[in-house]
Amino acid sequence: MTEENILGEENTGNVKQSQNDDAYFRSIIENNSFYIIKTDLEGNYSYLNPFFCKMLSVTPEEYIGKNSLSLILSEDHAICIETVERCFAQPDQSHWVMLRKPVPNGALFTQWEFKILKDELGNPVELLCIGHDITPLILKQEELRNMVDVAAEQNKRLVNFTYIISHNIRSHVANILGILNISQELADHDLALGLIQESTTSLNEILSNLNEIISIQAHTSLPIVEVNVFEQINRIVQSIQILLNRAGTKIDYKFEENQVMQTNPAYFESIILNLITNAVKYKSPERDLQITISLNAQEQYKVLTFQDNGLGIDIEKYRDQLFGMYKTFHKNNDSRGLGLYITKTQIEAMNGRIEVESTVGIGTTFKLYFNQKIIKTVTV
Amino acid sequence: MISQTNPASVYQRFIVIDDDKINNLVSKFVINRFTKDVQLHVYTDPEVALDFIAQLNDTSPKQLNTLVLLDINMPRMNGWEFLEALKALNLNYLSHFHIYIISSSIDPSDIKKAEEHDMVSGFFSKPLTTEYLSQTCQGVSANM
Numbered sequence: 001m002t003e004e005n006i007l008g009e010e011n012t013g014n015v016k017q018s019q020n021d022d023a024y025f026r027s028i029i030e031n032n033s034f035y036i037i038k039t040d041l042e043g044n045y046s047y048l049n050p051f052f053c054k055m056l057s058v059t060p061e062e063y064i065g066k067n068s069l070s071l072i073l074s075e076d077h078a079i080c081i082e083t084v085e086r087c088f089a090q091p092d093q094s095h096w097v098m099l100r101k102p103v104p105n106g107a108l109f110t111q112w113e114f115k116i117l118k119d120e121l122g123n124p125v126e127l128l129c130i131g132h133d134i135t136p137l138i139l140k141q142e143e144l145r146n147m148v149d150v151a152a153e154q155n156k157r158l159v160n161f162t163y164i165i166s167h168n169i170r171s172h173v174a175n176i177l178g179i180l181n182i183s184q185e186l187a188d189h190d191l192a193l194g195l196i197q198e199s200t201t202s203l204n205e206i207l208s209n210l211n212e213i214i215s216i217q218a219h220t221s222l223p224i225v226e227v228n229v230f231e232q233i234n235r236i237v238q239s240i241q242i243l244l245n246r247a248g249t250k251i252d253y254k255f256e257e258n259q260v261m262q263t264n265p266a267y268f269e270s271i272i273l274n275l276i277t278n279a280v281k282y283k284s285p286e287r288d289l290q291i292t293i294s295l296n297a298q299e300q301y302k303v304l305t306f307q308d309n310g311l312g313i314d315i316e317k318y319r320d321q322l323f324g325m326y327k328t329f330h331k332n333n334d335s336r337g338l339g340l341y342i343t344k345t346q347i348e349a350m351n352g353r354i355e356v357e358s359t360v361g362i363g364t365t366f367k368l369y370f371n372q373k374i375i376k377t378v379t380v
Numbered sequence: 381m382i383s384q385t386n387p388a389s390v391y392q393r394f395i396v397i398d399d400d401k402i403n404n405l406v407s408k409f410v411i412n413r414f415t416k417d418v419q420l421h422v423y424t425d426p427e428v429a430l431d432f433i434a435q436l437n438d439t440s441p442k443q444l445n446t447l448v449l450l451d452i453n454m455p456r457m458n459g460w461e462f463l464e465a466l467k468a469l470n471l472n473y474l475s476h477f478h479i480y481i482i483s484s485s486i487d488p489s490d491i492k493k494a495e496e497h498d499m500v501s502g503f504f505s506k507p508l509t510t511e512y513l514s515q516t517c518q519g520v521s522a523n524m
Contacts, residue, residue, distance in 0.1 A: 162489040167453065171400060171484035171506060178406030178507030185409050195402050 028265055035110065035131040038279055039068050039119070043084065046126060052251070055108065055133065056101055073100040073107055083114055084127065091116040091124060109138040164324075172203040209338055216345050222264045229295055229304070230257040232265070236272050248288030249278045255295035261302040262372050267346040274339045279308040282360070301352065301369040309363040312324070315356065322356060390520045391478075392444040393419040397429045397462065398482070400401065404493035407449060407482075409510045412512045419444070426454055426462040434469050447516055448479040452490055460484070463499050480504055480516055 029036050029211040030050050038047040045068055048060045056071060063070075069077050076099045083097040094115045101108040112131035116124045153201050176199045182356065186192045230253060237251060244251075276291065283289040292307040313322070323344040347354050358364040394448040396407045406423045411420055423429035452459035459481060466474070482504045494503035504512045 145399055162487065165484075165487045168422040169489070170486065171403070171453075172482050174506035175400065175406065178403060178410075181507065181509070182409035182413075185413060195405070199402060 008108075017114050033132060035112075035133075036066070037129045039124070039127045039129070043068050043127075047347065052131075056103060071101055074104055076100050083112075087114050087116050087127060087128060088124065091118070099131075108133055109135045110363055161213075165206070168206050169203065172206070175199040213342065213345060216267075216342065216349055222267070222350060224262050226260050226262055227265055227268060228257075229255065229259045229261055229302075232268060233272055233293065236269055236276065240273070243277070243280055244289075247283050249280065250290050252290070252292045253294075254292060261294050261295075261304075261370050263370050264350055267336075267350060268370075271343050271346055271368065274343050275306050278330045278339060279290065279306075279310055279364075282310045282313075282364075283308070284363075298369070300373045302369055302372055304368040304370065305365060306368065307363065307365040310356045312360040312362050312364055313359045314360055319356075323354070390445055390517045391415070391418060391447045392417055394421070395429060395433070395446060395448045395460075396420070396422045396425045397426050397454075399424050399454040401453065403508075405508060409427065410510060411513065414488040415523075423489070426450075426457045426459075428463075429460065430465055430469075434471070436471075436473065436487045443473055443476045445520065446477045447513075448477055449482045449504075452485055453482045456491060460497075463497065468501060476497075476515060478520060480512075482506055482508060482512075488505065 032051055034049075035052040035055070036047070037045060037052055040046050040371055044065050045060075045063045046065075048058070050061060052362050053059055058071070069080065072080055076358050079097060086095045097112050097114065099110050099112055101110055103153040110131045111134045112129050114127060114129050117126040117128050119125050154326070168223070176196055177184070179199070183192050233253070240248045279289060279291055287309060290309045292305075294305045294307075296303045296305070315322075324342045344354050347368060347370070350368045351373070355367040356364065357367075394411050394412075396404055398404050398407070401424060402411060404424065407424060408420060411418070421429075421432060424430070451461045454462075457465070463479070478501050479499055480502045481490075481500055483490060484506045485491070486505075493505050494500050502516070
């Protein structure tokens with residue numbers, strides 16, 4: 001019903017009623033939650049309601065007569081045109097479509113109902129489009145999808161973790177069973193007992209490793225405080241000075257001594273200690289160890305870059321395994337294959353991440369992303 | 381099961397590849413219990429085992445039926461990588477090699493991979509037993 005119809009009513013007794021109707025309908029189309037627009041049969045705007053203008057920061061003066069595709073993201077033009085075609089094919093029905101609208105700081109997700117308006121003779125005259133904003137819904141949906149991804153990833157890690165732990169427990173149990181099986185032939189019973197002792201000790205060690213890892217992953221609320229990066233690292237370096245001197249280590253700090261970051265001090269210490277001792281363990285025999293540490297801000301992270309000139313590792317081959325459990329890559333007997341796994345677990349427990357680049361014979365660079373946002377820890 | 385009078389006789393050579401020394405000792409004793417007077421080679425480093433296999437002389441008049449017991453989880457070169465490297469050597473006497481995976485893994489993907497791998501005849505859970513060794517002999521002609 002248009003304004004002219006209402007005001008043109010001959011019956012004066014109905015004028016008051018009509019004015020009420022007018023106010024009523026006006027309040028509907030000037031509402032604050034629905035977009036109402038009309039276009040002519042060519043798709044040019046013939047009406048824009050105030051809410052639509054407000055949300056898209058446009059005025060009717062600018063857009064009446066303009067093609068309605070101009071206020072739709074180009075990716076959605078095809079689906080919009082297709083919907084209009086369906087309107088003409090089935091003019092008695094409403095047709096639904098989701099369209100993205102350009103706004104100054106991105107895009108709005110909007111859900112629309114299109115319907116053909118006809119004149120008295122039943123000929124199509126205009127297209128009425130009623131829509132509403134579903135951006136918060138879409139954002140929630142994305143958030144939900146991310147959470148599902150995180151959960152799936154954690155589940156995958158957990159299953160993998162179970163396999164690894166079970167493999168390592170089983171391998172020692174298998175050894176004990178095996179030794180008991182051959183003990184008749186094994187004339188030297190002290191040897192058999194010694195081997196069983198060795199397997200039992202390894203088994204015990206695996207169980208304490210397991211406890212260590214679970215305690216990292218089980219932390220629901222990690223105390224996060226501001227620490228001075230240089231002071232923290234320097235304190236760790238002092239504590240292993242003898243080890244570092246033996247490797248002829250030189251450490252360069254490429255950041256100001258007053259730099260701070262938000263982190264859990266215990267994890268920070270464990271991570272730094274592990275990276276430094278790794279660098280010593282895998283130093284090149286051909287040169288003194290040189291470690292360069294720098295610090296940068298990037299998005300919500302403080303990025304600590306830890307570079308050494310050690311043996312390096314074939315990163316293309318081992319990237320997936322480097323942070324895995326019980327993975328060792330060099331002919332070192334003191335490798336437990338647990339250090340980088342724990343480092344990764346710790347930094348991820350603080351909602352950060354670790355990246356690595358390496359070249360055999362040149363050295364290795366670790367990038368540690370410490371999240372500076374308020375940290376929520378997900379319990380595994 | 382007892383159709384073969386001396387099932388042990390089908391293999392003249394055993395190669396055990398596992399970084400776990402205790403497990404190797406167990407395998408050695410179990411193999412000795414199963415069959416005497418065979419060549420037995422035990423390696424903790426798959427790369428050394430690979431060198432050994434590569435230098436075997438394939439011109440000897442009699443090909444030796446060989447049972448390989450291969451672990452999966454080893455540092456630097458795992459069982460699967462070992463098989464890749466072995467395949468790449470393109471040795472014509474590999475047809476006399478029967479390769480079994482012996483592992484503590486319960487990861488279904490490892491077991492599935494062993495079943496599907498064209499170079500692998502089977503998968504055994506540690507520790508090695510004489511029953512396992514009997515099973516490896518089924519369907520292998522003695523070749524003596």
